[in-house]
Amino acid sequence: MGSNCPNSAMDNAMYSEELAVAVRVVHMACCLCQRVQDGLVGTSSEQVKSKDDDSPVTVADWSVQATVSWILAEVFGSQNVSIVAEEEVQTLSKPDSADLLEAVVNTVNECLSEAPKFGLKCPDKALRTSQVLDAISRCNSTGGPKGRHWILDPVDGTLGFVRGDQYAVALALIEDGKVVIGVLGCPNYPMKKEWLNYHNKFYQAMSKQSPPASDSWEKGCVMYARRGSGEAWMQPMVLGDEKLEWPNSARLIKVSSIDNPAMATFCEPVEKSNSNHSFTKGLVHSVGLRKQPLRVYSMVKYAAVARGDAEIFMKFARAGYKEKIWDHAAGVLIVEEAGGVVTDAGGRPLDFSRGIYLEGLDRGIIVCSGAALHEKIIGAVYASWDSSNL
Ligand SMILES: Nc1ncnc2c1ncn2[C@@H]1O[C@H](COP(=O)(O)OS(=O)(=O)O)[C@@H](OP(=O)(O)O)[C@H]1O
Ligand SMILES: [Mg+2]
Numbered sequence: 001m002g003s004n005c006p007n008s009a010m011d012n013a014m015y016s017e018e019l020a021v022a023v024r025v026v027h028m029a030c031c032l033c034q035r036v037q038d039g040l041v042g043t044s045s046e047q048v049k050s051k052d053d054d055s056p057v058t059v060a061d062w063s064v065q066a067t068v069s070w071i072l073a074e075v076f077g078s079q080n081v082s083i084v085a086e087e088e089v090q091t092l093s094k095p096d097s098a099d100l101l102e103a104v105v106n107t108v109n110e111c112l113s114e115a116p117k118f119g120l121k122c123p124d125k126a127l128r129t130s131q132v133l134d135a136i137s138r139c140n141s142t143g144g145p146k147g148r149h150w151i152l153d154p155v156d157g158t159l160g161f162v163r164g165d166q167y168a169v170a171l172a173l174i175e176d177g178k179v180v181i182g183v184l185g186c187p188n189y190p191m192k193k194e195w196l197n198y199h200n201k202f203y204q205a206m207s208k209q210s211p212p213a214s215d216s217w218e219k220g221c222v223m224y225a226r227r228g229s230g231e232a233w234m235q236p237m238v239l240g241d242e243k244l245e246w247p248n249s250a251r252l253i254k255v256s257s258i259d260n261p262a263m264a265t266f267c268e269p270v271e272k273s274n275s276n277h278s279f280t281k282g283l284v285h286s287v288g289l290r291k292q293p294l295r296v297y298s299m300v301k302y303a304a305v306a307r308g309d310a311e312i313f314m315k316f317a318r319a320g321y322k323e324k325i326w327d328h329a330a331g332v333l334i335v336e337e338a339g340g341v342v343t344d345a346g347g348r349p350l351d352f353s354r355g356i357y358l359e360g361l362d363r364g365i366i367v368c369s370g371a372a373l374h375e376k377i378i379g380a381v382y383a384s385w386d387s388s389n390l
């Protein structure tokens with residue numbers, strides 16, 4: 001997987017600066033999110049808003065989008081950078097959002113002031129409100145089949161984020177419709193799965209051990225991959241107050257080698273409204289999976305498959321829902337380069353070339369550690385679809 005790119009050597013040289021900047025800015029974003037989440041959990045916060053579709057958005061979502069947008073424009077030149085990202089400024093610009101906007105501006109400036117620790121340039125002076133709003137609203141590209149586009153989900157799994165649980169920062173680069181770089185920051189997904197927080201459900205399902213006593217443990221991680229390299233990497237997340245020297249240490253990650261369904265772990269979205277749990281229950285049963293599903297917020301599900309903590313991730317959204325490219329681009333590339341297989345339920349690769357949606361997606365998304373499990377799942381979808389009422 002992933003090594004079928006004919007120009008891999010050339011591509012490696014071509015994307016090295018983009019990858020280095022993307023990894024660094026995702027580390028910065030992870031620190032930002034961790035600070036906001038620490039301040040959010042347990043408070044009845046005014047810092048969480050509802051969007052038109054009732055989904056949550058927070059200070060962290062806007063602040064990460066502004067920070068990443070500002071850094072990419074600074075390094076590559078704003079006229080050269082096209083960014084497709086989730087958030088808009090409407091809610092933030094409303095008169096009754098003045099406090100929220102102030103919190104975003106402060107959060108962005110605090111984060112950007114730390115850029116030099118990550119080997120990036122910080123602004124000469126703090127950004128003004130209008131500059132922060134510009135940075136957010138500049139991310140209004142719609143991608144497409146030609147040219148380079150950055151794809152950003154500033155906080156994926158915002159629901160998990162506000163609940164003090166798993167979430168991810170996802171940044172990818174597509175060129176001519178193909179994902180060429182993927183970076184996934186997972187601030188609550190420790191380097192070792194045994195260290196998952198004892199209070200979260202993911203931990204309870206995966207581990208029976210106590211979390212480490214030390215507070216300097218590697219609580220979060222950042223994963224990344226470059227198309228065609230056949231390699232995916234993971235670094236410990238850097239805590240904001242630590243002395244840091246780049247390059248950060250990275251270790252190779254690989255998908256699991258388990259291909260026996262009875263031994264395999266399957267993950268899926270937490271919310272029933274985001275994926276049909278009863279349909280996957282039937283599939284899982286017919287394929288012979290025995291373990292309870294791991295319900296995890298966000299693209300941490302891709303991360304879990306990429307580093308071998310789980311073998312399968314499936315998502316079947318309700319009919320009519322169109323998956324967005326920022327919810328998948330980084331995760332798909334990292335899983336593929338780590339040796340896994342990602343397709344729609346018809347067995348076709350996901351198409352990132354057609355704007356902000358994964359147009360033409362056949363029913364759902366199937367992510368597997370290997371071809372054998374993947375074939376079994378696709379076969380089971382075919383066998384059970386007609387009777388599923390989906
Ligand atoms: N109705 C519906 N159906 C399917 N998918 C939806 C739906 N609504 C939202 N979303 C998108 O799901 C993203 C979160 O997906 P997850 O797999 O993490 O789901 S869950 O939070 O674990 O339930 C979530 O990403 P974020 O908004 O970045 O959190 C959404 O883009
Ligand atoms: Mg998302």
Ligand SMILES: [Mg+2]
Binds near residue numbers: 155
């Ligand atoms: Mg999001």
Ligand SMILES: [Mg+2]
Binds near residue numbers: 086158
């Ligand atoms: Mg959202």
